[in-house]
Amino acid sequence: MFILQQRRSNNLHDLLSISVLRQRQEDLDYVQEYRPLKEDIKHLRVxxxxxxGAGKSSFINSVSNVLRGRMTIPALTSAMTSDRSFTIKYATHKFSKGRGSSKTFYPVVFNDIMGLEDGNNSGIHPDDIKLALKGHVKEGHKFNPAGKLEDGDFGYNPSPSTDDKVHVLACVLSANTPQINASVLQKMKKVRETASELGIPQIGLMTHIDSACGEIEKDLKNVYRSKHLQKKIKDFSSAVGLPLNCIFPIKNYSDEIDMKEDVDTLILSALRKIIDFGDDFIEKC
Ligand SMILES: Nc1nc2c(ncn2[C@@H]2O[C@H](COP(=O)(O)OP(=O)(O)O)[C@@H](O)[C@H]2O)c(=O)[nH]1
Ligand SMILES: [Mg+2]
Incomplete structure (x- = not known):
């Protein structure tokens, strides 16, 4: 009897693994083949x-790994640098495709911005985040938490192209915090609302799901079974005002040496949704 049950459970596990693999490949093909339909748009900007510490740089690294199918040299993460200017600078992250003379870039690019520190004089000014959403912040601009960017400043782009504008806002939050800081959530909600006013679609990425839940750490496939994570996602949803089905649980590549299919699956599923949302917005631009 026990052996029969064990066999059934093994079969179910195998079936689940096969369907996860299939989904992963389908999402990977989708993401790799994506092109914005509008000809004047080179890339979709996220x-x-x-x-x-939420995992923004790690998400960019993880996307890079998944697209290349191997570990890539990481952009600096918080654990590797204490230089805050690294995140204060507005920089576009691109992902290369192919090698040598046939090298091109994927038409999806990322910018990351932190602005959620506690206190008034730290983090990026909320008005600057609005300017970034509208495409007014020039590449390489160093944000000044004490003062906002003004029209006429060197870092101000007075006439942004559709490419310069943000097409999807992704709010990143770590699941591995006992209590999510209320002021942090409030700021995130405000930025999300600003994006809404501009018609920009939004998505939530809940990171660190492995360190937040032992069952998930053991097996990432437990992600949708974990009551603890479900509660975290619900709290995130109601505090920031994002619908539950727009919040994606993520395990970033952090201390892994090799690629892992289960990690890829979650990253790709979020990335596919990001592309779909952004593409809908591009059509309206
Ligand atoms: N276990 C685990 N660690 C993560 C995850 N995401 C990020 N990290 C680690 O958390 C730290 C901060 O991440 P980082 O990407 O620099 O955060 P950022 O400040 O938002 O860019 C780094 O040490 C990462 O390796 C995750 O999903 N799981
Ligand atoms: Mg970072």
Whole structure:
């Protein structure tokens, strides 16, 4: 009897693994083949917004790994640098496709911005985030938490192209915090509302799901079974005002040496949704 049950459970696990693999491949093909339909748009721009340590840089690294199918040299993460200017600078992250003379870039780019620190004089000014959403912030601009960017400043782009504008806002939050800071959530809600006013679609990425839940750490496939994570996602949803089905649980590549299919699956599923949302917005631009 026990052996029969064990066999059934093994079969179910195998079936689940096969369907996860299939989904992963389908999402990967979709993402790799994506092209914005509008000809004047070179790329879809995603803005990652969240507190220091939420996993924004790690998400960019993870996307890079998944697209290349191997570990890539990481952009600096918080654990590797204490230089805050690294995140204060407005920089576009691109992902290369192919090698040598046939090298091109994927038509999806990321910017990350932190602006959720506690206190008034830290983090990026909320008005600057609005300017970034509208495409007014020039590449390489160093944000000044004490003063906002003004028309006429060197870092101000007075006439942004559709490419410069943000097409999707992704709010990044770590699941591995006992209590999510209320002021952090309030700021995130405000930025999300600003994006809404501009018609920009939004998505939530809940990171660190492995360190937040032992069952998930053991097996990432437990992600949709974890009551603890479900509660975290619900709290995130109601505090920031994002619908539940727009919040994606993510395990970023952090201390792995090799690629893992289950990690890829979650990253790709979020990335596919980001592309779909952004593409809908591009059509209206
Ligand atoms: N276990 C785990 N660690 C993560 C995850 N995402 C990020 N990290 C780690 O958390 C730290 C901060 O991440 P980072 O990407 O620099 O955060 P950022 O400040 O939002 O850019 C780094 O040490 C990452 O390796 C995750 O999903 N799981
Ligand atoms: Mg970072």
């Amino acid at each position: 803005l990652l917004y969240g507190h220091v």
